[in-house]
Amino acid sequence: MMKKKEGKEKKKAIQKHKASFFRFLKQIKKEFKLLWTDKFNILLALVLPPAIILLIAFTATASSEINPVDCIVISYDSNSFINPNNLTESFEANYTLPYVQAVNQSIYLNPIEPESLFYNASEEIYAMDKARDYLKAGIISIIIVLPIDFSEMLFLGMPGMIECIVDGSNMLKIQDNLNAVLDSVKIFTSENNLTPQFVFQEIEVLSIPSNFNSAFNSIVVFILPLFSFGLAMVLTILVVVKEKPIARLLLTPVQRFEILLSKYVTYSTILSIQTALIIGTSLFQGLYCVGNLLDLFIAMFMLGFTGVGLGLFVSCFSKTKTEANQFFFMFFIVIIVLSGLFIPIDAMPLYLRIFAWILPLSHANPMIMGILTKGNSVFGFDFYWLVGIGTFLFISSFIIFQRKQYEA
Amino acid sequence: MNSDKDIVFIDDLNVKFGKKRVVKNVSLSVKPGEIIGVFGISGAGKTTMIRVLTCQINKKHWTGNVKITGISPEKKKNHPKILSKIGYVPQLEELNLYYDFKPVANIDTFASTYGVPVKKAKKIAENLFTILDIPEDTWKKKLAKMSGGEKKRVSMALGLIHQPDILFLDEPTTGVDAYKRYSILSYLKKLNRELGTTMFIISHDMECSLVCDKAAIMRNGELLEFGKPVDLIASLPSNGTIATFTIEGISKKKIELIKEFKPVVNIIRAGNDVIEILIDNYEKNISKLIEFMLEKKIKINEMSRETATFRRYFQIRVQREEEKERTK
Structure with missing residues (x-):
């Protein structure tokens, strides 16, 4: 009798998980549909990055004549x-x-x-x-x-x-x-x-060989982290706040985590394609990478994932689209200024240095430059720090979304 | 009231946010297949009551015995069960529909949340679209390109896509012109007749009472009345027969004078020079009232006899409540 009851409960639990998985898949489908209907987002995600890389390469080639x-x-x-x-x-x-x-x-x-x-x-x-x-x-x-x-x-x-x-x-x-x-x-x-x-080292340590376009490579090293992080954030910053029917979706058996997780899966998939396109186009245009390309992909994906996390985090706690856009500018500008790209982190006052070291771009720049110019492995302190930030943002966005008030 | 047979059962519902009591001691029950109208001015507590029924308010804010399709929303684990048995049509279509999707894609998105298979959802949608007269050529049109009326009807279809036992509609006729208002109401009646779905209409548009089997009137969180609109109107003095007068230069003083005539129960100003008077025993007292008014030198330009509408009933009932409060 007890066994029969246990079996029934087990069956019920399996059915519940199956239903949840089915809803989750349908939510992913919905996310891709939403993305597809917004042609500007597709342009931003998949066309713009390679186009800008090509433009940089074109101008750099012109300047390297x-x-x-x-x-x-x-x-x-x-x-x-x-x-x-x-x-x-x-x-x-x-x-x-x-x-x-x-x-x-x-x-x-x-x-x-x-x-x-x-x-x-x-x-x-x-x-x-x-x-x-x-x-x-x-x-x-x-x-x-x-x-x-x-x-x-x-x-x-x-x-x-x-x-x-x-x-x-x-x-x-x-x-x-x-x-x-x-x-x-x-x-x-x-x-x-x-x-x-005169012993010439044709491949000079930490410099770009003469047969590679140095201007293009110098710019691309700066651009790659910005692209991965910035575009991921731009794409996701309004995703939750602008989707008004979420209020109605929550009056169906769909769970909040299914809605948010489907967004993470969708935008991480787009991020993978985008990263591959950026690296592919850069290589095609003469990117000089001493390190492993897979390491470069993993580094850029992880950085992009923190961008997705921050975008969804902001989108979850913002009440309006305007508020989300304002937060985006605030976060993005602070992260860029303190990234070490423009002002060396070591030259900052101590309190800013501590703040800068928390931010993702300050870790992404040395990590990506290390892979490109020194042949470093991706798996170092900077990478694990990014994993930490990504995980923190991922969990935080779920907590905020779970508590977000919706009124249908 | 029978909590097992009633599809909606509310007993002594109280909702409190902080120190503010938003719903006070509300009790009502609804039989399957009925259309219930919940009426009241803004802040009456009607939306809050519906939000309890649709599992949108945390249990810590409310007390009472509430059951929807026999399940209590008290426990969170019951919410998915309740939500799979109810449908909801919000006031604003943008809260219900993905405007960049076609109706079919909207149907697919929402049906999947209830676990309705694609083929079955398509079949149900086709039936609903036919009942709601949504032309076939618009099924594959983006919602953003549809008219307001079409969007409203797609929104209703979405609420019914999983064949719920109860459909909640929040202000279904607000912001639409008179013609569309009647057409929306007739579609609701048609859906109710053909599908047998119980409906809860929250509105401050009294026209909705035309399709309601029962009406609930709420004010300041309290349920003032709950019953058939016809019965409620009939409960007025003289079965709701009203004398309408057009009086020259009507003033507060003149109204106070008319009130001195004892059988007068209520006087409502219906226009600049028009008042509606509700009196006890209309047949016997109407001629006496006219004589009284002439005696008091009140010049009557026109007079007619009418039966109160639900709008008038609502007005009288709320006015009576306000007077009661004032005399307290």
Whole structure:
């Protein structure tokens, strides 16, 4: 008798779960339908990100066409060396002029005219002041300085050193300027048979190789986290607050968690497609990724998921669409400003630093940059922090939605 | 009252939010298949009472014995059972319908929440759309492109898609013109007749009483009356026969003078120069009333005999209650 009763109850429970699952699937269907009817959202989610990546690539390609960097070479080279055998000074080594010739030959450097590109600092004592004035005025972008022992070091078979003073006002061009100087050094070493003394690492550690579009890669590294997080938030910020028939849905046997969970599933699916599209388009346009692509996907998805979580969280506690939009701006601007993208987190006051470290983008940037430029694994502290934030937002949004007052 | 046979049973319902009592000692019962109208001005407590019946108010706010289709909304675990047996049509269609969906998609969304299979839902919807005269060519039209009347009817169909025992309608005729109002009411009657669904209409539009089997009048959270509209009207003096007078230069003073005639029960101002007088024993006293008015030099321009409508009954009943309160 007892067994029969237990069996009946078990059957009832299974039926209840089955019904709940059926309703949940139908809610997902409804969410996709709602998304489909809002063509602007589809555009925003799936068309806009690859389109912007393509646009960045297009503009970056246009800007990466050979555009010689205006420069000045100042030499402090003494053109002498101390003979180690008899400790006498000799003047046999002169590597300054061959280097200046190499600068002339490089298609990436443009020694300015009509002023002489080359200043011998021992003859022109104000050479550096003059060059700095040019740099400030934007006439040149780089000052190449040959130090006093330039020839001596090379003559003695030791590594030669060149100093560069770069116009740092445009961060995106610093890499291009340095690559241009590198080109002159390559010509110089090969023409003067100095290659053994200059060991070039073609894939420079933490920098973008010359065969990749550095401008595109520099921008994309900044853009990818912003895209994942920002778009996920934009897509979900109004999802709950604008759906008025929820009030009526709650007068049916459908459970609140089924409604919210279906939104999470739908927008996470869209997020996966969006992430794949963004990575695919970026790779197609020459994204330089040292790390594993799957790691990059997981990192971007996790960041996007925190965006979905924050969007739904705000949408759940907002009473009106206007309120949700205001909260969106407030959250998004604070998160971006404190992300470390514009102001280094270490340069912030302690209280802001603590606040910044709680926010998702401050962890996403080093994580994604680490994967792209250092080949780091996704599974590190930053990733687990994002998982924590995502989980917190996920649970919080459910609690708020459960308590949200609806009146049909 | 029999809590087992009645489809809705309310005994001594009290609803309190903080210190404010919103519903006070309400008791009523409804038989299956009846159309009940709940009338009252704003703040009367009618919506709150319905919200208790539709499991929208937490038990901590209300006391009393309430049963809907024999199930009490007291326990949360009973809510899904109750909700699967009731339908609800909100006042605003935007709360009920996904405007970007076609009616069929709306039906699919809501039917699935009750576990109604797609094919069955489609069949029920077709039947409802036919009863409600929703033309077949609009079934595949987006709701956003439909007229207000069409939306209202789709909303009603949605409320009935799972073939509920009771349908609650919140202000179904508010904001629609006179012609549409009658057409909505006739559709409700048609649905009730053909499907046998019990209906609860919450309204402050007294025209709804035309289709109601019983009417409940609420004021300040109290249930003043509950019965058949005809019986309620007949309960008025002289079976609800009213004398309508057009009087030149009517004033408060003149009304007070007329009230001095003892058989006068109520005087209602129905227009600038028009008053409606309810008197005991109309046949016997009407000529005496006219003589009395002439004696008091009240000039009568026109006079007619009418039977009170439910609107008048409501007005008289509420007025009587207000006077009672004033004399307290």
